[in-house]
């Protein structure tokens with residue numbers, strides 16, 4: 001099976017992707033990783049990508065599609081790909097279907113881990129760190145652990161992090177960009193919206209249930 005995973009930054013997409021990949025022996029395809037690999041291996045296309053990025057430009061859809069085609073048609077990844085962070089727009093979505101169809105493959109499952117902005121803000125802004133053991137907690141979701149933390153509550157401090165605003169902005173940007181892609185897929189029978197505000201294990205179980213039917 002091939003599947004696509006959608007989820008805003010902070011929705012826990014990475015965690016779930018890792019779980020699915022391990023459990024079902026799938027290959028997690030991240031376009032970012034593919035680009036970095038090409039650069040690292042100094043391939044012809046990798047050198048081109050390096051140049052583009054160094055000039056501050058974006059890697060074109062054509063280049064990404066070319067690299068994806070290589071992975072999709074690779075027999076060792078056939079029908080066992082998790083698309084993580086792709087497609088990002090309708091053109092990519094349409095192109096992905098063409099590429100898969102031309103290789104007699106298809107998308108079998110699409111998951112959207114839905115989390116509200118309010119939840120994301122709580123997750124990001126609720127982070128506290130123990131100054132003694134450096135463990136990170138969340139004041140909202142780890143209430144009990146926080147109260148009985150072995151180092152003592154006095155060491156638990158909220159650190160002002162400049163990344164917080166960036167993370168929240170990234171959520172907004174992701175949702176805005178991804179909305180049309182979700183609309184493109186949402187009527188499909190294999191599109192599953194999952195409540196991403198649940199506990200990690202609850203989400204994992206739900207996904208597993210759908211995948212094993």
Ligand SMILES: [Zn+2]
Nearest residue numbers: 130132133151
């Ligand atoms: Zn501690």
